[in-house]
Amino acid sequence: MNDGKTYSFFSWAATARQDAQSGSPKPWVPPDFIIKADDDSFVMLAELEAHLRVELHGGPLPRHYNKSPVLIAPPASSNQSTVYHAPNDDPLIYWGYTVKNRFMGGELYALSHSLVDWISKDPGAKEHVTGAEDQVTARWVRWHPRADDVRWVRERCWIYDHPKAGTVYSRGFLFPSEAKRVQTGIISDIQRWYKSYKSYKSPLSPGRSSSDVVPEDFVPVFGPHGETPSSWVLSSVSTFQVRYSPPVPGLSSDHSIEALVEGSDMSRLTKWNATAADEAWQNREGRIRRYEGKRVEAATALLEGEDYTEGELAQGAAEASPHFAELAATWDR
Numbered sequence: 143m144n145d146g147k148t149y150s151f152f153s154w155a156a157t158a159r160q161d162a163q164s165g166s167p168k169p170w171v172p173p174d175f176i177i178k179a180d181d182d183s184f185v186m187l188a189e190l191e192a193h194l195r196v197e198l199h200g201g202p203l204p205r206h207y208n209k210s211p212v213l214i215a216p217p218a219s220s221n222q223s224t225v226y227h228a229p230n231d232d233p234l235i236y237w238g239y240t241v242k243n244r245f246m247g248g249e250l251y252a253l254s255h256s257l258v259d260w261i262s263k264d265p266g267a268k269e270h271v272t273g274a275e276d277q278v279t280a281r282w283v284r285w286h287p288r289a290d291d292v293r294w295v296r297e298r299c300w301i302y303d304h305p306k307a308g309t310v311y312s313r314g315f316l317f318p319s320e321a322k323r324v325q326t327g328i329i330s331d332i333q334r335w336y337k338s339y340k341s342y343k344s345p346l347s348p349g350r351s352s353s354d355v356v357p358e359d360f361v362p363v364f365g366p367h368g369e370t371p372s373s374w375v376l377s378s379v380s381t382f383q384v385r386y387s388p389p390v391p392g393l394s395s396d397h398s399i400e401a402l403v404e405g406s407d408m409s410r411l412t413k414w415n416a417t418a419a420d421e422a423w424q425n426r427e428g429r430i431r432r433y434e435g436k437r438v439e440a441a442t443a444l445l446e447g448e449d450y451t452e453g454e455l456a457q458g459a460a461e462a463s464p465h466f467a468e469l470a471a472t473w474d475r
C-alpha cells in the first residue's frame with residue numbers, strides 16, 4: 143500500500159463501473175464515498191453506511207468537524223491544479239480516526255467521491271504516491287484547491303483495535319447501550335458543574351466561601367486550557383498501555399468473549415467475585431437492549447496487529463484469526 147497501491151485504487155475507483163462488462167451498461171452513477179480498509183479490519187457495514195449517510199445528507203455538525211489542520215508538508219508539484227469544481231456539488235468529506243490531528247488512520251477511512259476524483263486526475267498527487275499511505279492521503283487532501291472547505295470528520299469512539307491487540311488504540315467491543323450510559327454520565331457531570339459554577343460566579347451570601355459551591359471533582363473542561371477529567375476515561379475491558387488479560391482466569395469460551403464487551407458485568411469481575419461469572423452471563427444484555435431497539439449494526443470495530451499469510455487470507459479472515467471469530471460471536475448474540 144505504501145508504494146502507490148492506494149493511488150492506483152483511487153484512480154480505478156473514481157470511474158469504476160460494476161456493469162462495465164455487461165452487454166447493456168446502465169448510466170453510471172458515482173458513489174458517494176470511496177472507502178479504504180486494511181485486510182485485517184472487521185467492518186460493520188450497516189453502521190458504516192449509517193455514519194457516512196449522516197455526514198453526506200445530515201448537514202454540518204460542529205461537534206464532529208475539525209478544520210483542516212495546518213501541518214508541515216512538502217510543497218505540491220508545480221503541475222498541481224489550481225482550479226477545481228467538485229462534480230455535482232458533492233461535499234468534500236475526509237472521514238476516519240484522526241491520528242495526532244494529522245491524518246486518518248489507515249485501518250479505515252473514507253473520502254467523498256469528489257475528493258477521490260480530484261486525486262485521480264491531479265498531476266501533483268500522481269507524483270507523490272509513496273510513503274505511509276494514510277499520511278500520503280492526508281497530504282493529497284491538504285493539497286486540494288479547496289482544502290479549507292474539506293470537512294475532517296472524526297470517529298474516535300467507533301473505530302478501535304481489538305482489545306487483545308495490545309496497542310494504544312485497543313479497547314473493548316462497544317455497543318450503543320454502553321455509549322449512551324457514558325454519554326449520560328458525562329452530561330450529568332457537565333450540568334452539575336455548570337450549575338455550581340453559576341453559583342460560584344454569583345454573589346456569595348454571608349458566611350459562604352467559593353469552596354462551598356464548587357465541587358471537589360470540578361474540572362475545567364471547556365476553553366483553550368480545558369482538561370479531560372480522569373473519570374471520563376472509561377473502559378471496563380482495557381487499561382492504557384497494558385496488555386489485555388481476562389478479568390479472572392478459567393472463563394469459558396462464551397464468558398471470555400462476553401468479558402470483551404465494554405460495560406458488561408463479565409468485564410467487571412475480579413478475584414473477589416469470580417464465582418459470579420454464571421450470574422453475569424445470565425444477566426447480560428440481549429441484542430435489543432444492546433442495540434437500543436435499532437436494527438442497524440452496533441459498531442464499527444477494527445482489528446489491527448494481526449499478521450496473515452496469503453493462504454490464510456484466501457481461506458477468509460474469520461477462519462484464520464480467533465480475533466475475528468470473537469467479533470463475529472459478539473455481534474451475533
